[in-house]
Amino acid sequence: MAKKIYKFIDLFCGIGGFRIGLERNGGKCVFSSDIDVFAQQTYRDNFGETPIGDITKVEAKDIPSFDILAAGFPCQPFSYAGLGKGFEDQTRGTLFFDVCRILAYHKPKMFFLENVKGLVSHNKGNTLKVILENLKNLGYDVHWKVLSSLDFGVPQKRERWYCVGFDKKVDFEFPKPLGTNPLLRDIVDINDNTPSLKLTKFEMDRIKYHFAHCKEQERVQHDNSKYAPNTKKGKYGIFSYQKADGSIRFHVGDVAKTQIQEAFYACLDTYAPTIIAGRTPKMWDLGRKLSVLEAKRLQGFPDDYKFTVSDNQAYKQLGNSVSVPVIQAIAKNMIEAYNKK
DSSP: OOOOOOEEEEETOTTSHHHHHHHTTTOEEEEEEOSOHHHHHHHHHHHSSOOBSOGGGSOGGGSOOOSEEEEOOOOOOOOOTTTTSOHHHHHTTSHHHHHHHHHHHHOOSEEEEEEEGGGGTGGGGHHHHHHHHHHHHTTOEEEEEEEEGGGGTSSBOOEEEEEEEESSOOOOOOOOOOOOOOOGGGTOOTTOOOGGGBOOHHHHHHHHHHHHHTTTOSSEEOOOTTSOTTSHHHHHOEEEEEOTTSOEEEEESOTTSOOEEEEEEEOTTSOBOOOBTTBOOEETTTTEEOOHHHHHHHTTOOTTOOOOSOHHHHHHHHHHSOOHHHHHHHHHHHHHHHHOO
16 A cells, blocks of 8 residues: 655745655645745755745635644744633734644644743743643644754754644654764764864863863853953853863853853763754864854754855754754654554
8 A cells, every 4th residue: 555645834944844854754745934035045945945935924725735734833922811712812913823723724634833942831831821722622632742852863952842733532652762872073073174163262262261270160260350340240250160071161150149151162072052043052172163064963954955045044044943853753653643543
């Protein structure tokens, strides 16, 4: 019997991380949407089609029929005042409303959502409650969990909320951690000496200062005279500390004071912090940040994935993306669970 091909739509598609993960499970994309013109360019370069722009302007009836809705929807403030009056009152003005109206119109077999871990506690848990109640009221069997990319083969501690739903009761389980220990060494080219990747002299000087004084103090206190005295850095000082895994953290204030993390430097034998739009992981032992190629690998994108945008845009797009291996693993479990008799 021929293997069933599930058609899916790729909402808030960014650069197509959901698409790659679903296509690797036999899915076929029939519609994509993203409002960012640079993300549209990257998506077009890699998939040969330009995503539709603003989804709020797209009528549900104009979207082709599909089996799976995939969406890494932005988390915007939700109103809790309209609870009990239907999802339009509760979620109007948020992009989650557009997810709901498309689900309500097309009634697909499955959906697959992703968001930041903070969604779980946002507005004292009320935001998540509104989301889950709306999805269940639309007739879906809903499952959610926070998973880390580090457990799925990439050296990045990226914790994200994943939520899947089915139009029937399904025996679904989220994938288990692989049990591997991915390290930056696995994805980094140690011979890459590109000048633009190098850390600044200021950064290298304070890393050297840390190692010159770490035997005297567990948390090394740095000279804070260069910071204005009325700022947190000037008031509480800068302290550096090396964790057991080799990474170095710089904090504003010591343990007894504010201890706001100011900088994180990974190394070859540990993992990277979460790559986000405004922050590219840096390594103290190589004295540089990750290249675009390495950032692609950090998110599980293939090496031949193309970027014709600027490096800054590429880093931003990767920081906003989903981790492909996590999407691929969840999608596999979704489809297998749905196909069970």
